[in-house]
Amino acid sequence: MRAVAVILLFMSSITAGAETAETIFINGNIYTVNENQPSAQAIAVKNDRIIFVGANADGESFRVGKTHIVDLAGKTVMPGFTDSHCHIFGIGEREMTLNLEGTNTREDFLAKVKERVAQTERDKWITGRGWIETFWKPPQSPTRADLDKIAPDNPVFLTRADGHAAVGNSAALKTAAVTRETANPFGGEILKNPRTGEPTGMLLDNAMDLVAKNIPPPSEAEREQALLLAIKRETELGWSEIQNAGSELSDQEIIRRAYATGKVKLRMVNAAYGPGEAANELLKKGATLNAFDHRFTQRTIKVIFDGALGSRGAALLAPYSDKPDSSGFLTQKPEELRPMFEEALRRGIQVETHAIGDRANRTILDLYEHAFNAVPPEKRKVLVGGASSGEPGVAELRHPKAGDVRWRVEHAQILSEQDIPRFAKLGVIASMQPSHAISDLFFAPARLGMERLAGAYAWNSLIKSGAIICGGSDAPVERGEPMIEFYAAVTRCPLPEHGLPVGAPSGVELRSKEDSPQREGWHPEQAVSREQALKMFTINAAYAAFEEADKASIEVGKLADFSVLSTDIMKIPAPEILKTRCEMTVIGGEVVYENR
Numbered sequence: 001m002r003a004v005a006v007i008l009l010f011m012s013s014i015t016a017g018a019e020t021a022e023t024i025f026i027n028g029n030i031y032t033v034n035e036n037q038p039s040a041q042a043i044a045v046k047n048d049r050i051i052f053v054g055a056n057a058d059g060e061s062f063r064v065g066k067t068h069i070v071d072l073a074g075k076t077v078m079p080g081f082t083d084s085h086c087h088i089f090g091i092g093e094r095e096m097t098l099n100l101e102g103t104n105t106r107e108d109f110l111a112k113v114k115e116r117v118a119q120t121e122r123d124k125w126i127t128g129r130g131w132i133e134t135f136w137k138p139p140q141s142p143t144r145a146d147l148d149k150i151a152p153d154n155p156v157f158l159t160r161a162d163g164h165a166a167v168g169n170s171a172a173l174k175t176a177a178v179t180r181e182t183a184n185p186f187g188g189e190i191l192k193n194p195r196t197g198e199p200t201g202m203l204l205d206n207a208m209d210l211v212a213k214n215i216p217p218p219s220e221a222e223r224e225q226a227l228l229l230a231i232k233r234e235t236e237l238g239w240s241e242i243q244n245a246g247s248e249l250s251d252q253e254i255i256r257r258a259y260a261t262g263k264v265k266l267r268m269v270n271a272a273y274g275p276g277e278a279a280n281e282l283l284k285k286g287a288t289l290n291a292f293d294h295r296f297t298q299r300t301i302k303v304i305f306d307g308a309l310g311s312r313g314a315a316l317l318a319p320y321s322d323k324p325d326s327s328g329f330l331t332q333k334p335e336e337l338r339p340m341f342e343e344a345l346r347r348g349i350q351v352e353t354h355a356i357g358d359r360a361n362r363t364i365l366d367l368y369e370h371a372f373n374a375v376p377p378e379k380r381k382v383l384v385g386g387a388s389s390g391e392p393g394v395a396e397l398r399h400p401k402a403g404d405v406r407w408r409v410e411h412a413q414i415l416s417e418q419d420i421p422r423f424a425k426l427g428v429i430a431s432m433q434p435s436h437a438i439s440d441l442f443f444a445p446a447r448l449g450m451e452r453l454a455g456a457y458a459w460n461s462l463i464k465s466g467a468i469i470c471g472g473s474d475a476p477v478e479r480g481e482p483m484i485e486f487y488a489a490v491t492r493c494p495l496p497e498h499g500l501p502v503g504a505p506s507g508v509e510l511r512s513k514e515d516s517p518q519r520e521g522w523h524p525e526q527a528v529s530r531e532q533a534l535k536m537f538t539i540n541a542a543y544a545a546f547e548e549a550d551k552a553s554i555e556v557g558k559l560a561d562f563s564v565l566s567t568d569i570m571k572i573p574a575p576e577i578l579k580t581r582c583e584m585t586v587i588g589g590e591v592v593y594e595n596r
């Protein structure tokens with residue numbers, strides 16, 4: 001509605017010859033993601049919206065004396081990237097605690113912990129995140145005993161990169177009284193030495209809480225610092241919006257306070273964790289749309305439904321190939337989600353659910369379908385409006401057309417082939433992270449066996465079935481960089497630092513066995529085209545948040561969000577994508593980051 005109004009306004013002002021730009025960006029190699037006008041040289045901006053897209057010469061007519069001209073010097077411009085799934089506080093906290101990303105050997109990992117121990121007072125907790133043993137030789141998780149040797153006097157608790165497992169030393173386990181006798185909590189596992197029965201120090205999913213709840217929580221000031229640090233990092237990487245995959249009420253307060261200062265430019269679509277307090281509040285008080293100058297929206301409940309594949313917590317239909325006594329676990333009881341889902345449909349609240357294993361995915365699609373049947377389209381609502389109605393956050397409830405409620409499955413990693421067409425059929429969006437595939441495919445063949453890999457990270461199968469995929473990074477689970485995600489989506493090949501040669505020497509996509517460094521089971525045919533990858537991180541991401549009329553393509557009337565890149569990622573050889581830098585991030589027509 002609003003975009004239409006803006007376009008009409010624009011057209012009438014052209015006829016009046018009165019439209020003038022505040023800023024005109026010229027000499028760009030612009031990819032618009034608008035099929036009617038795929039490329040352009042210049043973008044003119046007034047207030048926070050685009051008023052012209054086209055050739056340099058035609059942009060001149062919007063120029064007056066005080067118009068600011070930004071010369072892009074031939075650089076490539078894309079609509080602002082959206083990370084459809086990340087954890088914004090976790091990104092900041094990764095910078096603030098012991099960051100164990102990129103530790104490619106066990107020795108390296110232990111050395112980093114040892115160094116931190118030396119700088120930490122006796123008895124104080126040492127926490128950190130980012131290790132992943134799958135690249136270590138041998139690929140074995142660290143143990144309590146490893147940590148006891150270097151940290152006898154400090155409780156240590158280090159979360160695996162995926163956030164679904166952590167290793168603690170004896171001092172950490174002691175705070176939770178975890179012993180050989182302790183039973184697994186629901187939705188979690190305490191790994192024990194098969195010979196002695198003693199805990200190894202590794203805790204999976206809900207079992208992590210046993211220890212985590214004893215760690216003094218970060219102060220509010222530290223949380224706020226983490227948020228601001230993360231926001232700064234995201235804009236520097238070229239993200240103009242992030243979709244935060246879950247928050248408690250306390251986080252929401254910190255986020256709102258940060259936006260209220262007017263200093264935060266990054267746009268955020270925030271989800272509330274459910275079931276529980278945060279989801280209940282959202283259902284009761286309703287959504288917030290386009291608040292703080294169109295920068296903050298909250299209309300989604302995020303449910304976590306199973307664990308992760310690496311730690312064998314993903315709920316599978318059949319047992320793990322490398323652990324025949326386990327098929328993972330659901331972390332919520334399906335029947336308990338039903339009333340919340342139905343209420344969400346009636347209240348115009350979107351639902352997104354973390355589902356990794358094929359059992360979790362099938363069960364959540366069943367639950368969504370059940371809710372859609374229980375609350376037919378005429379009883380459902382969606383929210384429209386928001387800031388455009390004058391009052392930020394005041395939204396209108398409307399009947400969705402064709403029952404279009406855009407519920408999402410986060411990850412949708414391992415799908416039984418019969419479930420793939422259900423996404424398009426139900427109108428459910430697959431929210432996927434290309435980097436997960438190129439990290440996980442190192443161990444996925446062992447966990448799943450060759451047959452099940454056919455439905456794993458099955459991007460092209462989903463696209464062919466008519467489903468919409470929005471792209472994300474799941475940072476801090478992955479690094480959270482747009483170029484890594486783009487590279488992963490179009491090559492489905494590992495990163496150079498993960499030990500395999502990268503890519504073909506030329507610009508050809510890595511789709512044939514001969515020029516691919518992929519191993520058996522990586523399914524190169526699931527790599528997507530560059531056009532598809534670009535859509536995943538722009539217009540599809542916007543669609544997944546009901547925002548496609550307002551952003552994510554470079555079109556007259558839309559918000560002026562775009563990223564300037566050092567290379568043309570639509571044309572360069574694939575390995576060079578990883579060397580591409582963000583040169584400038586523009587949000588709402590304002591240059592919020594520039595690489596100088």
Ligand SMILES: [Zn+2]
Pocket residue numbers: 085086087245474477
């Ligand atoms: Zn996540």
